[in-house]
Amino acid sequence: MAVREIVPDIFSVGALDFDRRLFDSLIPLPHGTSYNAYLVKGKKKTALIDTVDPTRELELVTNLVKARVDTIDYLIVNHAEQDHSGSLPMIAELFPQAKIVVNEKCLDMVTHLLDISRERCMVIKDRETLDLGGKTLEFLITPWVHWPETMLTYAREDRILFSCDLFGSHIAESTLLVNDLKEVYHAAKRYYAEIMMPFRSSIREHLEKVGALDIAMVAPSHGPMYAQPPLILDAYRDWTGDQVKNEVVIPYVSMHGSTEKMVQHLTEALIERGIRVHPFNLVATDIGELAMALVDAATVVIGAPTVIFGPHPQAVYATYLANLLRPKTRFVSIIGSYGWGGTTVETLKGMLTRIQPELLDPVYIKGAPGVQDLRNLDILADTIARKHREIGALTQAK
Numbered sequence: 220m221a222v223r224e225i226v227p228d229i230f231s232v233g234a235l236d237f238d239r240r241l242f243d244s245l246i247p248l249p250h251g252t253s254y255n256a257y258l259v260k261g262k263k264k265t266a267l268i269d270t271v272d273p274t275r276e277l278e279l280v281t282n283l284v285k286a287r288v289d290t291i292d293y294l295i296v297n298h299a300e301q302d303h304s305g306s307l308p309m310i311a312e313l314f315p316q317a318k319i320v321v322n323e324k325c326l327d328m329v330t331h332l333l334d335i336s337r338e339r340c341m342v343i344k345d346r347e348t349l350d351l352g353g354k355t356l357e358f359l360i361t362p363w364v365h366w367p368e369t370m371l372t373y374a375r376e377d378r379i380l381f382s383c384d385l386f387g388s389h390i391a392e393s394t395l396l397v398n399d400l401k402e403v404y405h406a407a408k409r410y411y412a413e414i415m416m417p418f419r420s421s422i423r424e425h426l427e428k429v430g431a432l433d434i435a436m437v438a439p440s441h442g443p444m445y446a447q448p449p450l451i452l453d454a455y456r457d458w459t460g461d462q463v464k465n466e467v468v469i470p471y472v473s474m475h476g477s478t479e480k481m482v483q484h485l486t487e488a489l490i491e492r493g494i495r496v497h498p499f500n501l502v503a504t505d506i507g508e509l510a511m512a513l514v515d516a517a518t519v520v521i522g523a524p525t526v527i528f529g530p531h532p533q534a535v536y537a538t539y540l541a542n543l544l545r546p547k548t549r550f551v552s553i554i555g556s557y558g559w560g561g562t563t564v565e566t567l568k569g570m571l572t573r574i575q576p577e578l579l580d581p582v583y584i585k586g587a588p589g590v591q592d593l594r595n596l597d598i599l600a601d602t603i604a605r606k607h608r609e610i611g612a613l614t615q616a617k
C-alpha cells in the first residue's frame with residue numbers, strides 16, 4: 220500500500236493484500252484484505268501503531284523508509300493476533316531502542332506468541348496517555364474485540380480512533396477514506412458477523428466508551444477508514460442491539476431430495492406469511508454469507524437429513540458454527556428426513572449451548588415428505604409467523 224498522510228504527521232503505512240482468500244484457515248476473503256498500520260510523528264517522539272501480517276513485512280519496512288522514518292520510539296500493540304503483530308519482532312529488531320507498548324494481557328500474549336522479551340515492553344493501563352510532543356495517544360482497553368487483550372488508541376489532538384479489529388472490514392480497498400457506508404457496508408457487516416458477533420455484549424459496552432469520545436475519523440486495522448464515524452458506529456449499534464428482523468435463515472443439506480423438498484415448501488410457506496427467507500444449501504454455501512444472514516434473523520431452521528444414525532456432517536458444521544458465532548436468534552427449529560432412525564434432532568439441539576433459543580417443534584420425518592408432513596411444515600410456518608408477530612418483528616417491511 221502506498222504511504223499516505225492522513226493528517227499532518229500521521230501516516231497510513233500498512234499493506235493491501237489483494238490475493239489473500241482465506242483467514243484463520245476458515246474465513247473466506249472474497250475481496251482480499253488489508254493490514255493497516257499507522258505512523259504518528261510527534262515533535263519529540265514517533266510511534267508506530269500495529270504492524271502487518273508477516274507475509275507483508277517488507278512492504279511495511281519500505282513504507283517506513285518512504286515516510287522518512289529514522290527512528291521509532293514506541294511500537295504500540297493494539298492487538299496481539301499475528302496479522303497485526305507478526306512483523307513486530309522484525310520491526311523491534313530494526314529499531315532496538317523502541318519500547319513495545321502493551322496492556323497487561325497483551326504482554327502475556329506477545330511474550331508467548333512472538334517471543335518478545337518482557338524487558339522491551341512498557342505496560343500501560345486503561346486511559347493512560349503517551350505524549351509524543353503535540354500528539355497525545357490515549358489507550359482504551361477494550362477486551363474481547365475479538366481477543367482478550369484488545370485495545371484501541373485515540374489520537375487526542377487529531378481526534379482519530381485507531382480501533383484495532385473493531386469496525387474493520389476484510390476488503391483490499393485502495394481508497395483510504397470512505398464517506399458513504401454503502402461503499403463498504405456489505406464487507407463491514409460480513410466482517411462483524413464472522414469476527415465480532417460472538418462478542419456482541421462486550422462490544423455494546425465498548426460502544427458507550429467510544430461514543431463518549433470526540434472522533435473525527437475511525438481508523439481500523441482492516442479495510443478503509445471512516446471520515447464520518449457515526450456511519451460505522453450506528454451500524455454497530457444496530458448489529459449488536461437486541462432487535463431481530465422478520466427473517467428466517469435455513470442452512471440445509473439434502474442427500475436424495477427429501478429434505479430439499481421440505482426446505483422449498485417451508486420457504487414458500489414463510490414467504491406467503493410475509494417473512495423474508497434466506498435458504499443456504501450448505502454444499503455450496505459461502506460461510507461468510509451465512510454468518511451475515513445470522514446477524515439479524517429472528518429464526519433459524521436447520522435442514523438436516525440423517526446419515527447412518529445422526530445428522531449429516533454438513534449440518535453439524537453449520538450448527539457448530541452458528542452456535543460459535545452466537546447470533547441473537549430467538550427461535551430455532553429442525554426439519555429433515557431419515558431412513559430408519561437416529562438421533563439427529565437431539566444431537567443438533569444439544570449443540571446450541573451458546574445461543575439457547577426457544578426451540579420450535581421440529582418436523583422430522585421418515586422418508587419422502589407426504590401430505591401430512593407438508594401440512595406440518597405449514598403449521599411450523601404459522602408458529603414462526605406468530606412468534607415474529609409477538610416480538611414485534613412481523614410488523615417490519617415485508
Ligand code: FEO
Nearest residue numbers: 300302303384440
Ligand atoms: Fe485482524 Fe484479530 O486480527
